[in-house]
Every structure is written in structure tokens, then in C-alpha cells.
Amino acid sequence: MSIGAAPSGPITEFGTVEGVGMGRVTHEPGGGPPRSRLARLWPWSIVLLGSLYFLMPLIGTVRMSLRHNQGASAAWRLILANEDLWPAFRESMVNGLATIVVSLLVIVPTAYWVTLKLPKLRPIIEFITLLPFVIPGVVLVLALIRLYSAPPLLLTRTYGSTRLVMICAYAALSFPYMYRAVDNGLRAIDVRALTEAAQSLGAGWPTILAKVIFPNLKVALISGALLTFAIVMGELTIALYMAQRTLAPFMADIVRNKPFEAAALTLIMFAVTWVALGMISFVTNRAGKRR
Amino acid sequence: MGGAGRPPFRLSWNWVGIVPFLVFAGTFLVLPTIVLGLRALEAPDGATTLENFRNLTTPVVVDSFRLSVKISLLTAIAGGVFGFLLAWSVLLGGLPKPVRSLLTTFSGVASNFAGVPLASAFINTAGRIGLITVLLKAAGFDIYKAGFDLYSFIGISVVYLYFQFPLMVLVITPSIEGLRTEWREASENLGASAYQYWRYVGLPVLMPSILGAMILLFGNSFGAHATAFALTGGNLRLATILIGQQISGDVLQDPGLGYAVAMGMVGVMAVSIGVYSLLQRRSERWLA
Amino acid sequence: MRRLIPVVALVFIVAACGGDDDTTATTAAPGTTPAPGTTVAADPMADLVAAAEAEGMLTTIALPHDWCNYGAVIDGFKAKYPGITVNELVPDAGSADEIEAIKANTDNPGPQAPDVIDVGLAFGPSSKAEGLIQPYKVSTWDSIPADAKDPDGYWYGDYYGVLAFEVNTAVQPDVPTDWADLLDPKYAGQIALAGDPRASNQAIFSVYAAALANGGSLDDAQAGLDFFASLNEAGNLVPLIAESGTVASGETPVTVRWTYNALANRDENGEAIQVVVPDSGRFAGVYVQAISAYAPHPNAAKLWMEYLYSDEGQLGWLSGYCNPIRYEDMAARGVVPGDLAAKLPDTVGAVFPAIEQIEAAKTLITENWDAVVGLNVGG
Numbered sequence: 001m002s003i004g005a006a007p008s009g010p011i012t013e014f015g016t017v018e019g020v021g022m023g024r025v026t027h028e029p030g031g032g033p034p035r036s037r038l039a040r041l042w043p044w045s046i047v048l049l050g051s052l053y054f055l056m057p058l059i060g061t062v063r064m065s066l067r068h069n070q071g072a073s074a075a076w077r078l079i080l081a082n083e084d085l086w087p088a089f090r091e092s093m094v095n096g097l098a099t100i101v102v103s104l105l106v107i108v109p110t111a112y113w114v115t116l117k118l119p120k121l122r123p124i125i126e127f128i129t130l131l132p133f134v135i136p137g138v139v140l141v142l143a144l145i146r147l148y149s150a151p152p153l154l155l156t157r158t159y160g161s162t163r164l165v166m167i168c169a170y171a172a173l174s175f176p177y178m179y180r181a182v183d184n185g186l187r188a189i190d191v192r193a194l195t196e197a198a199q200s201l202g203a204g205w206p207t208i209l210a211k212v213i214f215p216n217l218k219v220a221l222i223s224g225a226l227l228t229f230a231i232v233m234g235e236l237t238i239a240l241y242m243a244q245r246t247l248a249p250f251m252a253d254i255v256r257n258k259p260f261e262a263a264a265l266t267l268i269m270f271a272v273t274w275v276a277l278g279m280i281s282f283v284t285n286r287a288g289k290r291r
Numbered sequence: 292m293g294g295a296g297r298p299p300f301r302l303s304w305n306w307v308g309i310v311p312f313l314v315f316a317g318t319f320l321v322l323p324t325i326v327l328g329l330r331a332l333e334a335p336d337g338a339t340t341l342e343n344f345r346n347l348t349t350p351v352v353v354d355s356f357r358l359s360v361k362i363s364l365l366t367a368i369a370g371g372v373f374g375f376l377l378a379w380s381v382l383l384g385g386l387p388k389p390v391r392s393l394l395t396t397f398s399g400v401a402s403n404f405a406g407v408p409l410a411s412a413f414i415n416t417a418g419r420i421g422l423i424t425v426l427l428k429a430a431g432f433d434i435y436k437a438g439f440d441l442y443s444f445i446g447i448s449v450v451y452l453y454f455q456f457p458l459m460v461l462v463i464t465p466s467i468e469g470l471r472t473e474w475r476e477a478s479e480n481l482g483a484s485a486y487q488y489w490r491y492v493g494l495p496v497l498m499p500s501i502l503g504a505m506i507l508l509f510g511n512s513f514g515a516h517a518t519a520f521a522l523t524g525g526n527l528r529l530a531t532i533l534i535g536q537q538i539s540g541d542v543l544q545d546p547g548l549g550y551a552v553a554m555g556m557v558g559v560m561a562v563s564i565g566v567y568s569l570l571q572r573r574s575e576r577w578l579a
Numbered sequence: 580m581r582r583l584i585p586v587v588a589l590v591f592i593v594a595a596c597g598g599d600d601d602t603t604a605t606t607a608a609p610g611t612t613p614a615p616g617t618t619v620a621a622d623p624m625a626d627l628v629a630a631a632e633a634e635g636m637l638t639t640i641a642l643p644h645d646w647c648n649y650g651a652v653i654d655g656f657k658a659k660y661p662g663i664t665v666n667e668l669v670p671d672a673g674s675a676d677e678i679e680a681i682k683a684n685t686d687n688p689g690p691q692a693p694d695v696i697d698v699g700l701a702f703g704p705s706s707k708a709e710g711l712i713q714p715y716k717v718s719t720w721d722s723i724p725a726d727a728k729d730p731d732g733y734w735y736g737d738y739y740g741v742l743a744f745e746v747n748t749a750v751q752p753d754v755p756t757d758w759a760d761l762l763d764p765k766y767a768g769q770i771a772l773a774g775d776p777r778a779s780n781q782a783i784f785s786v787y788a789a790a791l792a793n794g795g796s797l798d799d800a801q802a803g804l805d806f807f808a809s810l811n812e813a814g815n816l817v818p819l820i821a822e823s824g825t826v827a828s829g830e831t832p833v834t835v836r837w838t839y840n841a842l843a844n845r846d847e848n849g850e851a852i853q854v855v856v857p858d859s860g861r862f863a864g865v866y867v868q869a870i871s872a873y874a875p876h877p878n879a880a881k882l883w884m885e886y887l888y889s890d891e892g893q894l895g896w897l898s899g900y901c902n903p904i905r906y907e908d909m910a911a912r913g914v915v916p917g918d919l920a921a922k923l924p925d926t927v928g929a930v931f932p933a934i935e936q937i938e939a940a941k942t943l944i945t946e947n948w949d950a951v952v953g954l955n956v957g958g
Contacts, residue, residue: 039485043384046376047394050456054401056423057409057453060416064828069849106315113308123568125309127561130506131320133514134556135327136534138676142683143323150686157689172319180462180507184500188469220465226399227461234403236517240669241680243638243690252671255407257645257847259824263415266408270400277396351949411824418830419768419817420750435768442818443956524820525775527956528949540673540778541699542941 058267065263075260079268084250089269092247093276095167096232100225102171103178107224111182112213115191129175137237144169145241162242170232177227185220222284226277233273324557331550343551352533352552356559359513359530362444366451367508373452374459374508375501382467395464398457405454410521413450417441442523450518455508462507466500498574506567510560530556624718627885630878632662637879639665640680640693641672645823645843647738648899655895656886663879666690673778674698681711685873694874695883699780701937703734703867712869715881717888722908726931727865734869737887738901741926742781742788742862745821745841749851750829757858758792758806761833767814771821771831773840776952777945784864785835786948787932787940792860797932800940804951811954818954826852837864838924839900854924861929865904890914897923 068074079085114125132140148155148165156162194216198208214221236248247269255262334340346352381391404412416422417434418441427434440446470493478488494501516531525532530552536542537549631637637656644650653665668691669676677696684692698706706712707729714732727736744761746754751769755761761770774782790796790803810816819825821834827848838854845852868887870880886892893903897919909915932940949955 040385043380043386046373046380047384047386047390050373050377050394053456054397054453057412057416060414060422061408061412063422064411064415067828069851106312110309110312113305117305117308121309123564125312126506126568127564128316128320130510130560130564131316131324131557133510134553134560135320135323136516136531136538136553138539138679139327139550139553140323142679143326144319145687145691146326146683147322149684149689149691154689156687156691159690162689162691168315169319172316175316175320176507176510177458177462180503181465183503184462185465185469187500188466217465219468222395223461223464226396227402227458230399230403234405236406240672241691243666243668251408253644255411255824256643256671257823257844259411259827259848262408262824263411266412270404273400274396277399278392281392281396414819414825414830415828420829447956520775521820523818523956524772525777526818526954536775536778538679539676540775541675541780542778542783542945544675544778544945546675546679 058270061263061266065260065267068260075258075264078258079254079261079264082254084245085265088245088247088250089272091245092233095163095170095246096229098167099170099174099232100228102167103174103224103228104221106171107175107178107182108214108217108221109209111179111186112191112209115183115186116195126179129179132173132176137235138241140169141238141241144238156242159243163244166238166242166244169238170235171228173235174224174228174231177231178224181220181224181227182217185217185223188220189216218284222281225280229277229280230273233269327550327557328554331547331554333547333550335545335547340547343545343547344554346548347551347555351528352530352548352555355528355530355533355552356555358444358528359556360559362448362451362529363509363512365448366455366512367505369448370452370455370459370508370512371501371505374456374504375463377456378460378463378467382464383470394460398460400457402454402457402461405515406517407521409450409453410518413441413453414522417446417449442526444527447519447522447527450522451512451515455512458508458511459504462504463497463500466497470496495574499571502567502571502574506563509563513556513560624885627878627882628660631876631882632660634876634879635662636664636666636690636876637883638668638690638692638694638874638876639883640668640695641670641674641677641697642667643670645840645847646899647740647839647896647901648843651898652887652892652895655891656883659886659891660882663882668693674702674780678702678706678709678711681706681871681873688875692873692875693871694876694880696869696871697737697866698869700736700865700867701934701941703729703869704934706869707731707733711872713872713874713877715870715884717884719888719905719908722905723888724904724907726933727867727904734867735888736865736904737868738896738903739863739865739931740837740839740901741856741924741929742784742835742864743838743841743854743856743924745826745834745836745844746853746855747826747829747832747851748853750832754853754855755833755857756855758789758860761810761815762813764813764815766833768817769831770810770815770833771817771819771825773821773834773836775820776948780864781836781840783941783944784862786944788835788857788860788862790860790940791862791930792857797930797936798939800943801947804944804947807954808952811952816952816954818956823848838926842900842922842924856924856926861926863926863929863931865931894919900924902926 065075066072068078110125114122135143144165145156149157154161155165191213194212195208198212203211234248235246236252239246240249240252251262251265251269254265331343332339332341334342377394380386381394414421417424417439419435421441424434441450474492474496475488478492483491514531516529516535519527519529520532520535525536534549534552534556537544537552538546639653642649642653644653653667657663657665668680672680674696677693677698680691680693681696696706696712712733714729716732717735720728720732720735723735729735744755748754751766753763753765755763755766772779772782772785774780776782776786786803786807787800788803789806790800793802793806795802807816817831819831821831821836823840823844825831826834826844838856841852841854845854868884870877870884874880887896888905890905890909893905893909894915896903897906897915900923902923903909906915910920
């Protein structure tokens with residue numbers, strides 16, 4: 001293949017341009033010369049190995065879900081008939097979406113600002129974003145209750161207000177992941193150039209963030225959103241102490257003494273969450289293409 | 292960057308940009324950490340004391356930190372390397388496009404598949420009467436006799452990787468995406484092999500991001516508790532488990548010590564950030 | 580971005596509106612004097628019921644539904660007083676967690692503050708000393724044995740159980756009948772404690788019970804540690820925590836748990852799970868109830884206690900295989916249904932340690948577990 005003189009072909013998400021790359025938008029499988037069969041072996045082997053590792057425990061869980069003493073499908077029937085499952089699931093889903101929004105709104109401008117204007121502050125900001133790892137969940141929720149439940153704040157007075165506090169706490173828990181994903185995304189684009197270009201066209205900060213930065217960070221934002229969603233769906237301790245009826249407390253109840261139903265539930269939640277994330281991914285991809 | 296001639300109002304304008312973050316993080320992270328620190332200064336009878344912090348030097352606590360750091364480093368590096376390879380495979384490996392979305396969305400689910408469900412899944416697979424164990428035994432190979440044990444340091448590390456791999460995949464994907472194709476083409480043009488491209492162009496460019504991802508994996512593992520507890524109870528004495536034993540459960544233990552250990556973890560995290568920042572600045576010099 | 584704003588707003592509105600709103604609960608003053616108990620509670624009860632229903636909510640903590648059949652007990656309470664919503668927190672909380680929850684919620688009138696707690700015996704006096712609980716003597720106070728309650732009414736025993744062997748006979752058909760049987764090589768890799776021996780009552784008391792069967796006494800639990808050390812050396816002990824799930828799946832086919840937990844597991848997961856009270860070393864453990872000094876709904880809490888200590892509540896626990904604390908009194912009055920009594924396992928000869936003995940044993944076991952038993956999974 002030759003580079004340079006060949007005319008560039010269409011640039012698409014799937015891209016494959018053997019000619020001059022036109023910047024970061026091409027996603028070129030290979031990013032280089034056509035692969036030999038041997039060279040393709042590596043990626044396939046790795047993916048296969050990974051898939052094996054990921055699938056084995058799930059298969060073990062399937063086996064467990066079929067061992068209910070009332071019959072192979074009993075665990076599945078019982079858990080699907082449990083009328084508390086879907087309300088709890090819906091509640092967690094809404095919490096997840098809300099958390100993603102809050103997290104994005106806080107982290108993206110911050111990461112952008114730090115990258116652009118305050119790089120010296122980066123270690124401190126990163127340290128703060130990693131705090132969720134070292135504060136035990138019980139300690140965090142009880143501290144939040146201690147700090148914000150007393151008069152005059154009374155932030156946990158009602159179920160709804162507690163839910164909002166919890167969503168904000170979840171957003172804080174998502175900071176390590178969201179910040180890292182966004183930071184990586186920002187590193188991959190030339191933030192300074194983009195900003196200066198936008199500014200020279202007369203854009204103000206909100207416009208720059210909304211119309212320049214966010215769209216260019218799409219992959220990073222999806223990563224961060226997926227991670228945040230997973231955290232919210234699985235978070236247990238805070239929901240328990242804040243008396244919220246989300247999915248994880250429901251799951252904990254089942255796990256406690258119904259191991260076969262718990263296995264079935266794990267798989268159901270796995271599948272449903274996977275599909276939900278797939279849809280989010282699909283929708284955001286299509287929205288990107290329309291642009 | 293910072294220049295001598297900056298007018299003062301510019302500096303305060305810069306800080307305004309991160310005020311929302313500082314307020315949010317302050318309310319939900321920093322203040323609870325301060326509460327944590329204050330409670331670490333409490334003696335069982337309520338008086339103020341430094342005894343808890345002094346107890347951080349006892350062998351039990353030091354060992355727990357060592358164990359936690361060990362498992363976190365191990366799973367961060369192993370998770371980082373293989374996670375990177377996975378991401379590279381689906382992004383640049385010439386595989387069909389659906390494989391990429393499958394892996395990305397799967398990673399989204401698996402990244403938080405932890406605690407009792409994950410432990411149960413592995414117990415059902417590789418436990419003493421797990422699926423694989425039983426199948427292999429039927430084929431004549433007893434892995435437990437051969438020395439493998441799910442309820443060991445290595446076993447738990449293997450389980451941890453289940454959420455470390457996906458985390459790495461998700462976090463490093465934007466960076467790999469950002470590798471300019473013209474760099475690859477240019478290096479081809481200059482006669483470089485794939486190895487040379489990665490050694491001199493690809494990896495150096497990605498190094499800051501890879502380091503960043505690894506510190507995330509480190510922190511993720513460092514703070515993990517439920518999975519290890521579900522597998523070996525309190526018998527693998529990680530720092531997080533030690534904390535749990537002091538502040539939870541049915542025994543009137545020493546909560547002050549638990550909080551002090553938690554503050555110790557904050558300290559370890561701070562040191563890790565320091566090390567990571569140093570490494571990162573070094574790796575960024577290439578790009579500057 | 581413009582399209583996103585209504586979506587964002589919608590998500591927040593849904594989040595904020597979801598779920599029930601807490602009915603107005605006036606902050607009741609803590610530390611009310613104990614209501615005088617009368618054997619015939621007519622008007623005082625009616626007043627209490629009215630006050631409780633005015634509060635409209637009861638917040639409990641650490642009450643799993645399959646523990647002593649709390650599920651049925653709570654349902655019975657809800658059926659009897661439909662005006663009171665029961666808000667259940669953290670079912671898997673340990674006693675220390677319950678205390679922490681009270682401490683964190685001292686100023687909180689909301690649904691996160693527990694009204695009543697069910698904790699291990701040793702936590703009764705300690706929470707009284709810390710001023711975390713308030714006294715209340717139920718109308719059936721006198722029929723609670725004197726050694727299971729605080730004379731001032733701050734805490735009071737609710738039920739007890741005995742430690743028993745729980746065996747999944749589908750994996751291990753030979754059921755041990757006594758502690759010494761556990762050392763047999765056929766149990767290699769099959770025995771696990773039902774908790775962390777540094778933090779869990781069941782695990783610590785298992786060691787304590789083993790001491791009783793191996794030459795130790797209620798004052799000296801060292802023999803128990805030595806017994807588990809030999810179990811570990813024989814390769815019979817695994818570092819896993821045994822739970823209903825791991826017993827039912829067969830991963831930990833043999834464990835030691837409270838009779839009520841083991842029997843509940845058998846009921847849920849099949850007759851293959853058998854429960855045997857050991858011939859020697861029979862150990863009984865008492866749990867106690869108390870009302871939080873900072874309870875946002877003190878009258879509902881008191882009503883709950885009245886219910887629990889009525890015959891109805893006590894029989895509810897009995898149906899969960901727990902021995903209710905007023906059992907002797909109820910049996911003497913012929914109130915216990917025959918079939919229910921028959922379901923209880925034979926626990927004759929079980930010993931009840933005193934609080935000081937429990938404390939001493941706990942300290943000994945938690946501090947020496949690592950050194951003596953050596954079950955540590957190290958790096």
C-alpha cells in the first residue's frame with residue numbers, strides 16, 4: 001500500500017482509509033497495513049482468552065440457578081414472580097441515569113478546566129476524586145447522615161429528598177472513574193487548539209463546553225457513563241442505611257438465604273443491564289452519526 | 292503556562308472554574324473524610340487521643356496494609372496489561388465491529404460485578420465443588436490437589452481481575468481511540484515494524500493514560516472489601532477487612548482503630564498519587 | 580444540549596418524587612420514664628396504640644425475615660396496626676452497626692433513624708452506659724426471666740437459640756453428632772465457620788462452644804481455640820464463611836450455626852440439610868431488644884415491644900425455631916401449640932454464659948484466633 005498520493009476515501013466511523021488520515025475521526029481497524037493471517041491471530045486469541053475468563057463464572061452461576069430443590073426452572077420462576085423485583089430495578093435505573101447526568105455535569109467542566117488552566121492542581125484534584133476508594137461505605141453514609149440530617153438542613157427528611165442526597169453521593173462515588181475516563185479523553189484531543197479556535201470564533205465557555213468539548217469526548221463519556229451506571233446499580237451500603245428501596249438491597253435479601261434464586265437474579269440483572277447499556281451505546285452512537 | 296505577567300484577576304477567574312467541583316466534592320467526600328479523621332481521634336470512652344494513630348504501627352495493621360498494597364499492585368498491573376491488550380484487540384485488532392460494542396457494554400456490566408454475586412459465581416465455578424473443578428476432576432485432574440485454591444491470595448486476585456479487566460478496557464479505550472492513524476502510517480513509511488511503532492510511538496504516547504488507568508485499578512482494588520470478605524471472610528486480612536472487623540459486626544472492638552486505619556488508607560492513596568504523578572510527569576515530557 | 584435539558588429535569592423530578600414521603604413525625608422527647616406495666620393493659624394500651632398510629636411509622640434495623648421468622652412477626656404487626664408503616668433498615672447489620680446507626684442519627688427525625696434494636700447480650704449494658712437506649716417495661720415484664728433483662732428496663736432478652744451442626748447430606752451423608760466427630764478425615768475441606776471469628780457472634784460462640792466440649796469452661800475458652808487449631812491442621816477447616824447459600828450449594832457442607840438459622844435454611848432449601856444439636860458443648864445465646872433513646876417514633880417503638888412480648892409475638896418467634904424468652908411462662912399456661920413445640924430441637928443441657936464470661940471469651944478468641952488457629956490466608 002502506498003500513502004500520501006492516494007486520494008482519501010470516505011471517512012466513516014468504521015473508517016478505513018488507506019490514504020492520508022484526516023485527524024482523529026477515523027477509526028481504522030488495524031491503523032496500519034493489511035494484517036497477515038498470523039497477525040490477526042493475536043487479537044483473536046486475546047479476545048477468546050478474555051471471553052473464556054469472563055464466561056466461566058457466568059456458566060457456573062447458570063448451573064447454580066438450575067439446582068433449586070423444587071426443580072430446574074423453579075429459581076427462575078420464583079424470582080421473576082417476585083413483585084418487588086421490577087420496582088426496585090426501575091428505581092435503580094432512574095437513580096443510575098440521574099447520577100450519570102450529575103457526574104457528567106460536575107466532572108467534564110472540571111477536568112476540562114484543570115487540563116486547560118490549572119494543570120498544577122491535577123494531583124490534588126485526582127487525589128480528591130480517588131477518595132471514594134478509601135472511605136468505607138458505612139463510614140461515608142453515616143457521616144453524610146450525621147452531617148446533613150440534623151435540623152436545620154434535614155436533608156433526609158423524606159424519601160425523595162434522601163434519594164437526591166443519595167444520587168449526589170453516588171455521583172461522588174463515580175468521580176474516580178468518570179474523571180479518569182474524561183481525562184483520558186481530553187488527552188486524546190488537542191484541548192488548547194480546539195478552545196482557541198472556538199474562542200476565536202466568538203464562543204463563550206458554555207458554548208465551548210457544550211458544542212466543542214462534549215461532542216469530542218463522546219467515547220470517554222460513554223465509558224464514564226457505563227461505569228457510573230454499573231456503580232449505581234450495584235451499590236448497597238448507602239442505599240441500606242438511607243432506607244432506599246433500590247435493586248441492591250433487594251438482591252441482598254435474596255442472596256441471604258435463597259442461593260439458587262440469587263444466581264438466577266444475578267444472571268437476569270446481568271443480561272438486563274447489558275441490554276440497557278447496549279441501548280445507551282447504540283443511541284449515543286447514532287446521535288453522533290447524525291451530527 | 293503560568294507566566295510572570297499574569298494580571299491578578301485572571302488567577303481568580305481560573306479558580307472559579309473548579310468551584311462547583313470543590314463544593315460538590317467538599318460536601319460529599321472531603322467533609323465525610325474529615326469526620327472520619329475526627330472519629331479516628333476518639334478513644335472508646337470518648338476522649339481525644341492519638342492512640343489509634345499510634346496503633347497503626349502494630350504488626351497487624353502494617354501487615355494488612357502490606358497485603359492490601361500487594362494485591363492492589365498485582366491486580367492493577369495484571370489487570371492493566373491484559374485489559375490494555377483486550378482494548379487494543381477490539382479497537383485496533385481488525386476484529387468485526389460488533390465485538391467492540393459487545394466488549395464495551397459487557398465491561399460496563401462486569402466492572403461492578405463484585406461482592407457476593409461475583410464471589411458466588413467463582414465459588415460455583417472454581418470452588419471445591421465448582422463446575423470447572425468437578426469437570427477437571429472427572430477428566431482426572433484435581434486442581435486442588437495440584438495446589439490451586441480459590442480461597443487464597445492468588446485465588447482472590449484472580450477473582451478481583453473480573454472487575455479490573457473491564458475497568459481498564461473502558462478507561463483506556465478513549466486513549467487508544469485517540470492514537471492518530473497518521474502516526475502509524477508515518478512510522479510504517481519510515482520502515483518501522485509494529486513492535487517499533489509501539490515501543491517508540493504508541494506506548495509512550497499512551498503512557499500517561501495507562502498510568503492513570505492503573506492508579507484507578509490500584510485504588511479500585513485497594514478499597515475493595517465485599518468480594519474478599521465473601522470469599523475468605525476475615526481470614527485474608529486486608530486493610531479494608533480489618534476496618535470492617537473494628538467498626539462492624541457483633542463484637543465491641545475498637546472503632547477508633549478502624550477509623551485510623553481508614554485514614555491510613557487515605558495516606559497510602561495520597562502517596563500513590565504522588566508516585567503516579569511523578570511517573571506521569573516523566574512520561575509527559577516526551578509529549579511536551 | 581437544548582434537547583437534553585428537559586430530559587435532565589424529568590429524571591430529577593422522577594427521582595425526587597419517587598417513593599413514599601415520610602409522614603410527619605414529631606420529634607418525640609427521648610428518655611421517657613418507663614410506663615408502668617400492668618397485667619391487664621386496657622386503657623394504657625389503647626392510648627399507646629393511638630399515639631403510635633399518630634406517629635405512623637416504625638423503623639427497625641437488622642431484622643432479616645428468615646431470622647426467627649421475623650418476616651411473619653413483622654407481617655403480624657402490620658396486620659394488627661395497619662396505620663403504622665414498618666420501615667426496615669439494613670437487615671444484615673451486626674450489633675455494632677446498629678449502635679453506629681443510632682449514634683449517627685441522633686438528630687435525624689427521618690426514616691434512617693432506627694427506633695428499636697435487636698442486639699447481642701453484651702450490647703445491652705454497653706448501650707445503656709453510652710446513653711443510647713431508653714427504658715420501657717412491657718406489660719408482660721414480670722414473665723421475662725430476671726437474668727435476661729436489665730432491672731431498670733433498658734434492655735430485655737427476646738429469644739435464644741442453641742448452636743447446632745448444619746450438614747448438607749447431599750454432599751456429606753455422615754452427620755456428626757458431637758464436636759469430636761468433626762476431626763474425622765472424612766470432613767476434609769468441608770467445615771467452615773458461619774462468620775468471621777473476629778466479628779461474628781455465631782463464629783465466636785462456635786469456638787466458645789467447642790471449648791465447653793473439649794475440657795474448657797464458660798470461664799476459659801482456650802480449649803475451643805485449640806480445637807479449631809487441630810481442625811485446621813487436619814485440613815478439615817476452610818477459610819470460607821459459611822452461609823445458607825454455601826451450605827445449600829454444598830461448598831461448605833458442614834457448619835455450626837444457631838438452630839433457628841439452620842432450620843430456616845432446611846425449610847427453604849430442602850430436607851438434604853440436616854440440623855443436629857451436638858451431644859456435648861451445648862451453647863445458648865440470648866439476644867436483647869431495646870428502644871433507641873433518639874427514636875423518632877417512641878410510641879410506635881413501645882407498641883412494637885408490647886407486640887413482641889405478647890403471646891402472639893413470642894409464638895411468632897417460636898415458629899421460626901427460636902426459643903422465645905417467655906417460653907416457660909407460656910408453656911405453664913398452656914398457650915404453646917403442641918405442633919409448634921414439637922418442632923423445636925432438643926436443647927436440654929444448654930448453658931447460658933453471663934455477660935462478663937462472654938466478654939472475656941470474646942476478647943480471648945478475637946485476639947488469639949490468628950496466632951492459635953493459623954487459618955490466615957496470607958500473601
